[in-house]
Amino acid sequence: GAVVSQHPSWVICKSGTSVKIECRSLDFQATTMFWYRQFPKQSLMLMATSNEGSKATYEQGVEKDKFLINHASLTLSTLTVTSAHPEDSSFYICSARVAGQGRYGYTFGSGTRLTVV
Amino acid sequence: AQSVTQPDIHITVSEGASLELRCNYSYGATPYLFWYVQSPGQGLQLLLKYFSGDTLVQGIKGFEAEFKRSQSSFNLRKPSVHWSDAAEYFCAVGARSSNTGKLIFGQGTTLQVKP
Numbered sequence: 001g002a003v004v005s006q007h008p009s010w011v012i013c014k015s016g017t018s019v020k021i022e023c024r025s026l027d028f029q030a031t032t033m034f035w036y037r038q039f040p041k042q043s044l045m046l047m048a049t050s051n052e053g054s055k056a057t058y059e060q061g062v063e064k065d066k067f068l069i070n071h072a073s074l075t076l077s078t079l080t081v082t083s084a085h086p087e088d089s090s091f092y093i094c095s096a097r098v099a100g101q102g103r104y105g106y107t108f109g110s111g112t113r114l115t116v117v
Numbered sequence: 118a119q120s121v122t123q124p125d126i127h128i129t130v131s132e133g134a135s136l137e138l139r140c141n142y143s144y145g146a147t148p149y150l151f152w153y154v155q156s157p158g159q160g161l162q163l164l165l166k167y168f169s170g171d172t173l174v175q176g177i178k179g180f181e182a183e184f185k186r187s188q189s190s191f192n193l194r195k196p197s198v199h200w201s202d203a204a205e206y207f208c209a210v211g212a213r214s215s216n217t218g219k220l221i222f223g224q225g226t227t228l229q230v231k232p
Contacts, residue, residue, distance in 0.1 A: 006160070032218070041126075043207065043222040044161075057217075093160055103218035104149055104211050108160035 002028045002098040006109030013084055013116055021079045021112045023094035029074035030096035034106070035067075038091040050077055084116040119144050121210050121223035129229040130198050138193040138226050140208030148210040150191040151220065152182055155205040164206075167191060178202070203230045 003026040013019050023033060031052050036044040048064075050056040050071035058064045066088075068080040077096075081088055094109040120143045130136050142148060149168050153161040165176025172184040182193045191208060208223040 004160075009158070034219075041225070041227070043224045045222075046219060049217055049219070091158075095161075097218060103215065104151070104166070104220070106163075106218075106220075108153075108162070110160045111158065113158065 002096070002101075002107040004030070004094060004096050004107050004109040006094055006112055008112055009110060010113040011115070013114070015085050015116055016083055018080055018082045019084055019114060021081075021092055021094075021114075023077050023079075023096065023109045025075045025096050025107075028096075028098055030077065031074060031099065032097040033071055033077040034095040034097075035069060035077075035079050036093045036095065038093060038111075040091075044093065047079075081114065084114070086116045089114055089116045119148075119210065119212070119221055121208055121221055123206075123208055123223035123226050125226050126224065127227045127229070129231060131231045132200050133197050136193075136195045136198045136202070136228070138206050138208075138228070140191045140193065140223060142189050142191065142208075142210050144189075144210060144212070146213065147186060148212055150182075150184060151209040151211070152176065152180070152191070152193045153207045153209060153222075154178075155207065155225075157204075161207065164193070198228075198230055200230045200232065203228055 005024045033050045035047045047062045048056045048058045050069045056069035071077040093111040095106045098105045122141045151166045152164040165174045167174045167184045206226045209220040
């Protein structure tokens, strides 16, 4: 089946530094990628939607200059948390739309636990 | 506004017992409905979905869900829970008219299984 590989699975960084999270579709082309943020014991909140070769569409309240999303190829999308602060600590998950499975045919990455100290 | 409510934050059941996880939605029209499961530190796995047709939907791992339009509900059930079912469960909805395919998730229900 369609697999999305998300790396790293966890990362600890110092406040003020930037962190890049990668999501790769291993056996399919991901024309659309969704990025979610999940706080402990809470739901997934959509941050942005990215389409290959286009600028990402950010949800209301999400700082696009802080959370940089790049979807330069059909198999790779990245989320960079710039100038990270402790309040950015969270679980970040990507989800890729699988061609041929309809608008809601997704496969999710395994998530990245970001801790900013 | 569109919303999804999972009234039970945490449920504990004994292994072998039956399970029902509740999900209610508020939407302008009947949306597409989904149930996902998330193991600790992992991504989400689709259990089942409802688009149309038979309101009782069968999914993977022995789960089923029933869509009840009159109650705006899509409750998840399993007749006999296994210890490996312990996880976080999310109900989600998507608009039929959406071009983007965005999902709105409920708050999640944590399932604990007692031996």
